Amino acid sequence: MILALLAVVQIGSKAFTESVIVAEMAAQLARSAGIEAVHRRELGGSRILWDALLRGEIDAYPEYTGTIAQELLPGQGDLRDRVAGKGVVMSRSLGFSDSYAIGMQRAAAERLGIRTLEDLARHPRLRLGFSNEFMDRKDGWPALRAAYRLPQRDVRGLEHDLALRALAGGAIDATDLYTTDAEIAAYDLVVLEDVRRFFPDYEAVLLWRKDLPAGAAAALRRLEGRVSAREMIEMNARVKFRHDPEAVVAADFLAGALGVRGAAQIEGRARRIAARTVEHLELVAISLAAALIVAVPLGIAASRKPRAGQVLLGAVGLVQTIPSLALLVFMIPLLGIGARPAIAALFLYSLLPIVRNTAAGLSGIPPEIRDSAEALGLPRLARLRLIELPLASPAILAGVQTAAVIDVGTATLGALIGAGGYGQPILTGIRLADLGLILEGAVPAALLALVAQALFELLGRAVVPRGLRL
């Protein structure tokens, strides 16, 4: 499957609606030019996409000039040249700018007399909630606070779409907006005027690798200058409020603006679930199999040398204490994005239950049984194979079962780094507040955990010797 992906053009998108729509347009345009293209959606934030592009894990993705200038390649000189220095081509503007801005509910802003960002400084008790990326970008909150001397203390990071809903619900007073956010109109928000011109321009562009086939690059260039801010806001609104699939919204636009038809790959629900199931099973099966191969020998070693075993168990226990999200992110610099880092993280998580149960199962064998086995004149390996492992098999199997159930659950987080699986609809569903989509991932994940549990019960009957089940 990985080899097959190498042959096609891969278009990435960041984890917010507009990026997904634009990437979908790019993928459909490439397909309309007869180039096989896949859209790897919602891979993460700017930095993850940029690094993935430089490493060649994706071939193109939508970006904004301000983000490139401020965050990805800060420095002097022409932006296009700076990007070219990294082996990347930047398109001309797609036709709209999606700047950062700070927004409030109109009623609250009018009540407090806030019109510009300067006015914010007079209200230190306002509760601010910013998208996580904005919280620590160079052109984000820290610089904004310095530029306008903002005194607010109650500042927290949220996912962008959740922050908008929190603002609409009154849980926070101000948040960062993208100027093409459909919520500005829908929730009747005011955009505070940036009187000191703090935010740079954020023209939407496509970035692609220099080695992208010329035909594909030409196809992507067809989008240059073709999308107006009004059209983008409308498309964002269709996805967010009418829950139309991004692929459909993108296809409608391409048909209207460029006369491109029939390039959307829209999967029905059943096919979507089937595809996510295959991805999810791949994550779980490979990581679990690898863990089994490594953890059982480690468990045997731990039971043989109790002191070294304590150190070993401590080490694999430590891995378990790393939050799963953090572990996934640690894997990106080592293994990039996609299934590989997710499998590596799941593998590490699976070690502890298997190592511990193997060691405990072996150490729990009564001494008279060990003595008899040794006194019978069976060599060490034969004792392990014929006596000790069969006796420890119920404990080992229970460890593998625990690992499998943990794996099925944790694998849903793999979608955050582009590994697909049941986490994908959950992630999209959270972003779009679409309960149906969330359940499309959550229900199969729960069912799979139950199936895994049942499968191991059955496996127990096959693997655990009958004499131990009396």
Add this chain to the structure above:
Amino acid sequence: MAHRFGRLGPLDLRVAEGETLAVLGPSGAGKTTLLRLLLGLLAPDQGTVRFRGEDVRAVDPAALRRRIGYVVQGGGLFPHLTAEGNVTLVARFLKWPQERIARRLDELLHLARLPEAALQQYPAQLSGGQAQRVGLLRALMLDPEVLLLDEPLGALDPVTRFDLQADLRTAFEQLRKTVVLVTHDLGEAAFFAHRIALLHEGRIAQEGTFEELARAPADPYVARFIHAQRAPLERLR
């Protein structure tokens, strides 16, 4: 030889070929440590263990153990194998042909008076007496030169114990093997053994036949040990 942690020795003990030696003593006297030393499960801190004159350290331990049958306290059966699986485990590991295994099993069943149906049972399904008989069969499967038994009748009820006692002695007599039997029971030692070694705090307090120990105890401890076990029966007379 001696073993520090097993609190045994130094002591010097010889077993003649074909004799049955009972190592008698209270719990904690070092009886099990002695058996473990003989099997090479423990190495002596001092001295040597010799098997037919050869220092056991010079012999492959697994090969040595196959020449010695060992019956563990309580049988020590492997719970995941049937009785037959337990008995034939090593023979199968050594790739004995099927008919040789079947033939040997037949001889042994007869000797240990075990019903054939019991062979297909798992240890958890066997009675205490049956488990002990299976343990004995397992020890005898490879026809070892020496048989070591650790409290073979220890945890059995009196009736089972009585039956098994008689069967065991018959077996020893028929097999003419060298037997070392560990027990804390004087009656048992006297019943089975040609010679008794009474162990006290890791040393041999006295060595000899039952009559010799009873008639001329070597020290006050031997006298007390023998008196303590005989007196209750004599009080009944």
